[in-house]
Amino acid sequence: xxxxxxxxxxxxxxxxxxxxxxxxxxxxxxxxxxxxxxxxxxxxxxxxxxxxxxxxxxxxxxxxxxxxxxxxxxxxxxxxxxxxxxxxxxxxxxxxxxxxxxxxxxxxxxxxxxxxxxxxxxxxxxxxxxxxxxxxxxxxxxxxxxxxxxxxxxxxxxxxxxxxxxxxxxxxxxxxxxxxxxxxxxxxxxxxxxxxxxxxxxxxxxxxxxxxxxxxxxxxxxxxxxxxxxxxxxxxxxxxxxxxxxxxxxxxxxxxxxxxxxxxxxxxxxxxxxxxxxxxxxxxxxxxxxxxxxxx
Ligand code: TA6
Numbered sequence: 001x002x003x004x005x006x007x008x009x010x011x012x013x014x015x016x017x018x019x020x021x022x023x024x025x026x027x028x029x030x031x032x033x034x035x036x037x038x039x040x041x042x043x044x045x046x047x048x049x050x051x052x053x054x055x056x057x058x059x060x061x062x063x064x065x066x067x068x069x070x071x072x073x074x075x076x077x078x079x080x081x082x083x084x085x086x087x088x089x090x091x092x093x094x095x096x097x098x099x100x101x102x103x104x105x106x107x108x109x110x111x112x113x114x115x116x117x118x119x120x121x122x123x124x125x126x127x128x129x130x131x132x133x134x135x136x137x138x139x140x141x142x143x144x145x146x147x148x149x150x151x152x153x154x155x156x157x158x159x160x161x162x163x164x165x166x167x168x169x170x171x172x173x174x175x176x177x178x179x180x181x182x183x184x185x186x187x188x189x190x191x192x193x194x195x196x197x198x199x200x201x202x203x204x205x206x207x208x209x210x211x212x213x214x215x216x217x218x219x220x221x222x223x224x225x226x227x228x229x230x231x232x233x234x235x236x237x238x239x240x241x242x243x244x245x246x247x248x249x250x251x252x253x254x255x256x257x258x259x260x261x262x263x264x265x266x267x268x269x270x271x272x273x274x275x276x277x278x279x280x281x282x283x284x285x286x287x288x289x290x291x292x293x294x295x296x
Contacts, residue, residue, distance in 0.1 A: 002026065002040070002104060010107045016114060021046075023065035028104070033112045036142030041067065042098035043118040043138045046074035048146045051112075053295050056146070056232065058171040058266035062259045070098045072257040073266070075148065077138065078165035080130050082274040094167070096129055097136060105137070113143025122155070132160040146293040148271075154281035161280045165243065165272030166291045168234070173227030175246055175264045180204040182221035183242065189213040189275075206267065209248035213274060217242050221269055230295060234269050237290040240277035243270035 004026055007018040014032070021027030021039055027046075030036035037047035049055045059073035070076050078094035085091035092099060102118040109115075120136040127133075133156030141147040154160050172178050181203040190196050191211035200214070203224075220235040221242055236242075245268040247255065252263040271291035273279050279287045 007104060010104060012107065012109065012114075015109060016107050021065070022063075025065055025067075028107065028116055030114045030116075030142045032109075032114065034114075034143050036114070036140075036146070038116055038118070038140055039071065040102050040104060040118065041065075042070060042100065043077055043102040043120065044071045044074055044098065045140055045146075045148065046071060048142060048293070050144050050146075050295055053230070054228070055171055056293070056295055058169040058262075060258050060262055062257050062262075064257050067101070068099055069257070070094070072255070073169045075169070076167040077136075077150065078163070078167050078272070079136065079150075079152075080132070080134075080160075080162035080164070082163040082165050082272060091129060094165070095163075096126060100126070102138065110141065110143070113141050115139060115141045132156050132158075132162075134160065134162075144294070147290065148293075149288050149290040151286055151288040152279060152281065153286040154283055157283055159280060159282050161278050163272070163274045163278045164289055165241075165270050165274065166289070167243075167268060167270045167272075168291065168293070169266050169268050170223055170225075170232060172223070172225045172265060172267055175206045175267055177225075177227050178206060178267060179224045180221055180244055180267070180269060181224070182219055183214050183217060183244075186217045187215045189215070204244055206246045206248075209251055210244060210246045212244045214242040214244070216240055216277070223267065223269060233294050233296070234271065235292040235294075236271045237292075238287060239271045239273055239289045239291070241270075241272045241274050243268065243272055243274075245270070 017029040035049040063072035079097035105117040137151040223232040
């Protein structure tokens with residue numbers, strides 16, 4: 001794993017800092033016109049604040065910052081499975097990409113934005129959990145828009161099938177008052193109601209634990225947060241599922257890395273390919289999933 005001094009080569013005075021973040025985990029800090037932060041641990045975006053806006057992403061005050069634990073909040077990368085592992089419930093939920101150290105490949109200014117590229121390559125450890133050779137590249141542009149692209153390449157001799165998600169946590173003033181539009185008439189799996197399949201009627205409002213996997217949807221969603229007088233658009237490319245999640249009271253209490261009183265201030269709107277929309281790649285084939293987040 002790269003030491004902080006190795007990483008200083010990527011620093012750009014006044015624009016990009018490489019620092020020891022929480023628990024001394026290395027972090028890239030974007031300190032220009034638009035602010036942002038990404039940890040090499042899990043290639044985990046933890047902050048994005050475009051000019052003129054308050055912080056857009058939510059981070060738990062109780063997040064753990066340990067190498068074998070996911071950071072709670074920001075944008076966890078779920079790969080190569082989503083949720084519990086279907087074959088072995090003892091394996092880590094949402095796969096292993098979010099709890100491994102990624103390699104920093106490049107940092108480059110682009111107009112008034114900054115693009116950071118990290119990669120994760122299969123190794124003996126990952127192949128004990130998932131017997132496939134792969135390279136993941138994660139390209140994040142911190143600008144007026146937050147653009148996150150996850151490129152998966154099959155570097156093995158056989159086809160592979162994987163699930164993937166950019167599990168984005170948004171900061172909201174009061175989740176009781178938010179609405180999510182853009183999914184009307186879309187079929188979804190309701191994970192709070194025995195995985196029953198339903199059709200979305202009108203905008204989504206949050207009145208209890210909400211955990212829904214929307215199916216075959218490629219259009220943008222919009223998060224209206226009237227108490228912050230803010231609208232957030234989540235557009236996407238190469239993604240057929242959108243997940244909407246809020247743990248509500250009991251689930252928040254049950255998570256040690258989630259404060260009991262934090263749930264009214266967050267909502268996840270996740271850009272993903274899961275279940276029937278999992279990605280299958282032939283040897284040497286690649287697929288890219290992109291989330292484009294903007295605030296108005
Ligand atoms: O995306 C929603 C979800 O799958 C929920 O079911 C809940 O498990 C959430 O992800 C958080 O999962 P985590 O493993 O990060 O606690």
